[in-house]
Every structure is written in C-alpha cells, then in structure tokens.
Amino acid sequence: MNSPNLPVVSEGARLTPGELHSVVFARAALGRRGYDEEQVRNFLAYVERELVQIFNDQAVLADEVNRLRAQAAKGTRGVMAPEDAHFQAVRILSQAQQTADLYVADAERYTRELAHEARLQREAILSDAKGRAEQMLEDAHRKAVAVAEAAVRHAGQQSPPPGAARAGGMPDGAGGMPDDERLALQREVAYLRTYSDVYRSHLRSYLEALLRNVAEWEASEQSSLPR
Amino acid sequence: MDAQRLKDSFARVAEQGDAVALFFYSDLFVRNPHLRDMFPIGMSHQRDKLLRALGSIVAQVDDLPTLVPFLQQLGRDHRRFGIIAEHYPHVGASLVATLRYFSGTSWSEDVESDWNAAYGLVAKVMLEAADEDSLSSPAWWNGQVVAVERRRFDIAVLRVMPDRPLPYLPGQSVALEVPSRLRHWRYYSMANAPRPDQTMDFHVRLVDGGPVSPVLVRGTENGDRVRMGAPVGTLTLDEESGRDILLVAGSTGLAPLKAILEQIARRPAPPRVHLFFGARTRDGLYDLEDLAKMAGRFPWLRVVPAVSDESGGHGFSTVLQSGPPPGAPPASGSWFDAPGPPPGVSPSGVSPSGGDDGVEHGNLSDVVARQGPWDGHDAYVCGPGAMVGHTVEQLARLGVPRDRIRLETFADAQR
Incomplete structure (x- = not known):
C-alpha cells in the first residue's frame, strides 16, 4: 500500500527536489522497526533510474556543447555575420544577372544571324528577278525583231498600193509617205506589237508567281511575329 | 577632396572592368529591391x-566648367527614367560600397x-538641374503614332503626336520608348521642322537583333503609344552664317538634315543648298520622292x-520603266537607240548629271568630294x-x- 506522498513513477517525468523532500514512507509492519522495506527499495530503484537518465542527458549535452564550440571556432558554417550574408546575396544576384545577360545576348545574336540570312535570300531573289526580267525583255525583243523583219519582207513582196490595207494598221495620215519610210513604220509597229505581247505575257506569269510568294510570306510572318 | 587621389582610386577599381x-x-538591388524594376x-x-x-566624371573632377x-x-536625362531625389543616396551608398x-x-x-564628397557634389548638381528642368518641361512626353509608312522592308517613317507641346530645334533628337520594350530608350531625330499641329516624323531603320527598332519598323500601327524624353543634340542650323549649305545624309541620317532643310525653306531668302542623300542600294533612298518634290x-x-x-547598271524598276534593255543589241531600226527619259523618273531639280535618273554611284564621301568645291560652305x-x-575627312x-x-x-544611338 503506497503512501499518498510517495512519488508516482511514471515514464518521462523527472524526479524533482520538491518530491524528494516530501517523500513519506509508511511505518514498518508490527514487530519491526523503521520504514517499509519494500517501499524504500522501490524508491531507491527509482532514484537510480533517474540518476542514470540524468548522467546520460548530461553526456549528450556536453557533446552538443563541444560540437557547437568547434563550429564556432571554425566560424564558416552555421549562422553568418550580416555582412557576409550581404556579399553572398550580391554574388547570387550577380550570377543571376550574368545568366540573364547571356540569354539576352544569345537571343540577339540568333536574331541577327536569322536576319542576315533572310537578307542574303532577299538579295538572291531580287537578283534572280532582275535576271528573269532582262531575259523576258530580250526574248520579247528577239521575237519582235523577227516579226518586224517578216512584216517588212511581206510588205515588200506585195508592194501594196498607197493608202490600201496596211500591215500595221497605220494611221491614215501616213498614206502619203514615201515607201521606205512607210516600211520602216510598219516594221516598228510590228515590232512594238509583238514586243509588248511577249512582254505582257511574261510579266503576267511572273507577277502571278510573285503574288503567290507574297501571300505565302505574309502567312508565315503572321504566324511568327510576336505582338 | 583630393582630385588626384580620387583618380588613382578609380583607376585601380576600373581595371577590374565589368565586374x-x-x-x-x-x-x-539587394539593398533596394524596388529599384530593380527601373532597369531593363x-x-x-x-x-x-x-x-x-x-x-568621364572622374576624369573631369578637377575641371568643373566641363563637368558641371x-x-x-x-x-535632366534621368528624369524620364523616373529617378527622383530619394534614389540618389541609395546610389551613393552602393557606389561607395562597390x-x-x-x-x-x-x-x-x-x-x-x-x-563621399565627390558623390555629394555630383548628386547635387544633377538634382538641381533636374529640379530646374521640371519647372519648364515634363519628365517625359506621351505620344501616339498617327501614321506609319513602311518605305522598305526595314525602313519606316512614323508620325507621332505628342500629348503636349514638345518644343525642339530642327536637327535635334529625342529618346523613344515603346510599351513592348519598356526601359529600352533609343534616340531618333525629328525629321521635320516644328509644325503647328505638333506632329513629329521619325525615320527608323531596322537594326538586326536590336530590341527597339524592329518593333518600330515592323510592329507599330496607328494609335500605338510611345514615350519620349526631352530633345537633345547640337546638330542644329547655324543661323548666324550667311554661307551656302552642304547637307550630307547617309540612310536614315537624313532625318535631322531634312528638318534643317525645312527650317531653311521657311527663311525669306534661303542660301543655296546642296543635299547629298546616300544609301547602299537604290531602294535605300527611301525618301527620294519627297526630296525630289522639294527640289522641284x-x-x-x-x-x-x-x-x-550598285554598279551603274539598271535596277529592276528602271528596266520596267525605260523600255528595251540597254544591253540588247540595237536592231536595224533606229527607234530604240534613244529610249528617252521614262515618264516621272527624272524630276526637275534632282541632279541630271549622273547617268540613269540622276543617281550618282560611289561612296557618298567621294560623290560629295567630286562635286565640290565646298570651302565656302557650312x-x-x-x-x-x-x-x-x-x-569629314574629305x-x-x-x-x-x-x-x-x-x-x-x-552608330550606337539606334538599336
């Protein structure tokens, strides 16, 4: 039977000086002197457990203190002086800024290279177009000359009467011209007609091709241009 | 304050360059994170x-008449960035820490x-100038694009209407910022003398890889907003001079000279003016039509x-306008020995001397030099x-x- 004042030994709770002070053992059984042996033995066992626990805790704390002291002596890890923290932040921000600058520079270089290639292509397309145009004109010229020569030969063979049906549909005012002049004009008219015919048809097909290119270009640009 | 000690100190630090x-x-920015947003x-x-x-500040620290x-x-320039008095001490602290x-x-x-003494002086002079400037002009002007003309795939002429009067001298320029490239400011010259309606023209050439000019040339439409700083620049007309005038413009360098030209045209008795307008290729002469009209x-x-x-040969457009190709062998007839000037190509006043429709060939400086003498000109x-x-050398x-x-x-103003 426990005295009401005997500390209840529960796990985790710690023996306090106050509890020790207020321990009251029951009297020994009749015919025996002193305290109840059972109670005293139990209590001593309890005190022993507490002491072991305390020594263990103390050792752990001593280790912790040593570890912290060693750290403090080394001075790098752990809590940093405010000044060091500032430099650290400045370094990190500088690195981030340099990374950003690098990305911006790369993007700029890439755009420049793309634009440069586009310009070269543009120049190639333009010079190609100029070449074609010159070819077109030359072709028209060649054909027109041939037709003009043919017209002159034809007119010469026929030696038409003045004022009659004229090869090139000359204005009436030309009726009174000398033959060679009339022939020259007929040749010019035939030349110009054929020239403009050939030229127009070349130009038409070329412009149609250009319009198709422009439409494709517009479509691809609209899908790529950021706004 | 010991100027030499300051210079030595800066020289030692500046050796370490970009770092x-x-x-x-x-x-x-670590000390004042809110300032980061003011930069690109x-x-x-x-x-x-x-x-x-x-x-340059340190180099002139003992030469106040230049430094001030x-x-x-x-x-004054820093006003448009939104820099105000309370920012100056932060900058000073970081400068000294650095x-x-x-x-x-x-x-x-x-x-x-x-x-500390030097920075205090610098900040004081800058702030006083900014304060004085704020009495007479805003920190920046808002503007609206009212016309866009794309003259070539990479050249555009923009017309901007400022939200309040922006007085300037012909030949001056303003820094421009577009909303899609915040905090990137690029200088562009006004290409017209001030107009009663306040509008200003800008000639913009796309710089490959640049952040601002591609947006201005290819991504700007009527109604778009821009911001502008105060006008700057010393390429302005010497009104005292009675001499004849030589204007030499390469590509969009035409803009300030065109403004000056308009200013001259408003004089009661203008001097004789030669305007040389050069580009790499014919399609780079993006404003020739208008100049020809003025010359007329x-x-x-x-x-x-x-x-x-471009060599003296003909461009595509000339071939189209001028009939049979010049390279074709003459036919037996005489009709195309002299095709004659194609209509509308040779406007009066544009130099008739240089082969096809008055365009000279060669480096602009050489073309200018051959048409001298210029020693009596500004x-x-x-x-x-x-x-x-x-x-300038020539x-x-x-x-x-x-x-x-x-x-x-x-060179580095426009990107």
Whole structure:
C-alpha cells in the first residue's frame, strides 16, 4: 500500500527536489522497526533510474556543447555575420544577372544571324528577278525583231498600193509617205506589237508567281511575329 | 577632396572592368529591391554606360566648367527614367560600397571621404538641374503614332503626336520608348521642322537583333503609344552664317538634315543648298520622292542621290520603266537607240548629271568630294559612323574648316 506522498513513477517525468523532500514512507509492519522495506527499495530503484537518465542527458549535452564550440571556432558554417550574408546575396544576384545577360545576348545574336540570312535570300531573289526580267525583255525583243523583219519582207513582196490595207494598221495620215519610210513604220509597229505581247505575257506569269510568294510570306510572318 | 587621389582610386577599381558595375548594381538591388524594376532585364549596356559615365566624371573632377554641364544634362536625362531625389543616396551608398570592395587594402578613411564628397557634389548638381528642368518641361512626353509608312522592308517613317507641346530645334533628337520594350530608350531625330499641329516624323531603320527598332519598323500601327524624353543634340542650323549649305545624309541620317532643310525653306531668302542623300542600294533612298518634290519647288535646292553598292547598271524598276534593255543589241531600226527619259523618273531639280535618273554611284564621301568645291560652305553631316568619318575627312581635305562642319553619328544611338 503506497503512501499518498510517495512519488508516482511514471515514464518521462523527472524526479524533482520538491518530491524528494516530501517523500513519506509508511511505518514498518508490527514487530519491526523503521520504514517499509519494500517501499524504500522501490524508491531507491527509482532514484537510480533517474540518476542514470540524468548522467546520460548530461553526456549528450556536453557533446552538443563541444560540437557547437568547434563550429564556432571554425566560424564558416552555421549562422553568418550580416555582412557576409550581404556579399553572398550580391554574388547570387550577380550570377543571376550574368545568366540573364547571356540569354539576352544569345537571343540577339540568333536574331541577327536569322536576319542576315533572310537578307542574303532577299538579295538572291531580287537578283534572280532582275535576271528573269532582262531575259523576258530580250526574248520579247528577239521575237519582235523577227516579226518586224517578216512584216517588212511581206510588205515588200506585195508592194501594196498607197493608202490600201496596211500591215500595221497605220494611221491614215501616213498614206502619203514615201515607201521606205512607210516600211520602216510598219516594221516598228510590228515590232512594238509583238514586243509588248511577249512582254505582257511574261510579266503576267511572273507577277502571278510573285503574288503567290507574297501571300505565302505574309502567312508565315503572321504566324511568327510576336505582338 | 583630393582630385588626384580620387583618380588613382578609380583607376585601380576600373581595371577590374565589368565586374565593378556588376557588383554595383547587385549591391544596389539587394539593398533596394524596388529599384530593380527601373532597369531593363539585360543589363550589359547599362553597365557599360555606368562605367563610361563614371569614367568621364572622374576624369573631369578637377575641371568643373566641363563637368558641371555634363552632370546637368545627366540629371535632366534621368528624369524620364523616373529617378527622383530619394534614389540618389541609395546610389551613393552602393557606389561607395562597390569602390571599397574593389579597392582592397588601398581603401582608407581619406579615400572614403573623397568619394563621399565627390558623390555629394555630383548628386547635387544633377538634382538641381533636374529640379530646374521640371519647372519648364515634363519628365517625359506621351505620344501616339498617327501614321506609319513602311518605305522598305526595314525602313519606316512614323508620325507621332505628342500629348503636349514638345518644343525642339530642327536637327535635334529625342529618346523613344515603346510599351513592348519598356526601359529600352533609343534616340531618333525629328525629321521635320516644328509644325503647328505638333506632329513629329521619325525615320527608323531596322537594326538586326536590336530590341527597339524592329518593333518600330515592323510592329507599330496607328494609335500605338510611345514615350519620349526631352530633345537633345547640337546638330542644329547655324543661323548666324550667311554661307551656302552642304547637307550630307547617309540612310536614315537624313532625318535631322531634312528638318534643317525645312527650317531653311521657311527663311525669306534661303542660301543655296546642296543635299547629298546616300544609301547602299537604290531602294535605300527611301525618301527620294519627297526630296525630289522639294527640289522641284525650291530653285535654291539641289538634291544629289547616290548609291555605293550598285554598279551603274539598271535596277529592276528602271528596266520596267525605260523600255528595251540597254544591253540588247540595237536592231536595224533606229527607234530604240534613244529610249528617252521614262515618264516621272527624272524630276526637275534632282541632279541630271549622273547617268540613269540622276543617281550618282560611289561612296557618298567621294560623290560629295567630286562635286565640290565646298570651302565656302557650312556642312552638316549625319549617317553611319564610317560614312560620317570619311565625309569629314574629305571635306577637311577640300579646305572646309572643321568648325564649319556639324555632325552626328547614330552608330550606337539606334538599336
């Protein structure tokens, strides 16, 4: 039977000086002197457990203190002086800024290279177009000359009467011209007609091709241009 | 304050180059994170600018008559960035921290007090100039694009209407910012003399890889907003002079010279003016039509267009307009020996002397030189750096005194 004042030994709770002070053992059984042996033995066992626990805790704390002291002596890890923290932040921000600058520079270089290639292509397309145009004109010229020569030969063979049906549909005012002049004009008219015919048809097909290119270009640009 | 000690101190620090500016801005932003938003994402140009500005300030620290106007302009310029008085001490603190960090053992209390005194002076002059400027003009002007003309795939002429009067001298320029490239400011010259309706024209050429010009040339429409700083620049007309005038413009360097030309045209008795307008290729002469009209209207004006990279041959458009190809063998007839001037190509007033429709061939500076003498003229030159350099050289060789040549390069102003 426990005295009401005997500390209840529960796990985790710690023996306090106050509890020790207020321990009251029951009297020994009749015919025996002193305290109840059972109670005293139990209590001593309890005190022993507490002491072991305390020594263990103390050792752990001593280790912790040593570890912290060693750290403090080394001075790098752990809590940093405010000044060091500032430099650290400045370094990190500088690195981030340099990374950003690098990305911006790369993007700029890439755009420049793309634009440069586009310009070269543009120049190639333009010079190609100029070449074609010159070819077109030359072709028209060649054909027109041939037709003009043919017209002159034809007119010469026929030696038409003045004022009659004229090869090139000359204005009436030309009726009174000398033959060679009339022939020259007929040749010019035939030349110009054929020239403009050939030229127009070349130009038409070329412009149609250009319009198709422009439409494709517009479509691809609209899908790529950021706004 | 010991100027020499300050210079020595800066020289030691500046040896470490970009790292110094990098540390400065990082230090500034760690201490004042709210300032980061006042700068662009990419900071390399910003760092160059800082080091250059610091370099010139320190170099002139014992030459106040030169330094003070520089600082006053710097102070006024900073208004458009939204910099106000309370920002100055933060900058000063980070500047001194940076200098201390990079000075190592050579830092001393004396050096620190030199720097504090110097920065205090700099900040005071800049702030006073900014305050004085704020009495008469806003920190920036808002503008609206009211017309866009794409003259070539990479050249556009923009017309902008400022939200309130923006007085300027013909030949001056303003820094421009577009909303899609915030905090990137690029200088562009007004291409017209001030108009009663306040509108201003800008000639913009796309710079490959640049952040601003591609947006202006290819991504700007009527109604778009821009911001503009205060007008700057010294390429302005010498109104005292009675001499004849030579204007030499390379590509969009035409803009300020066209403004000056309009200013001359408003005079009661304009002097004789030669305007040389050069580009690499014919399609780079993006404003020739308008110049030709002016030349037709003003008897005192002669316009000489020039191309450097195209031979004397004919471009596509000329072939189309002028009939049979010049390369074709003459036929037996005589009708195309002389095709005659194609209609509308050879406007009066544009130089008739240079082969096809008056366009001269060769480097602009050589074209100018061959048409001299110019020693009795005032010369105004604007364009790419190399072109301006060569032209000034040629003019000097031809006896034009250097103080009669006013110039501007847009080499690094436009990107």
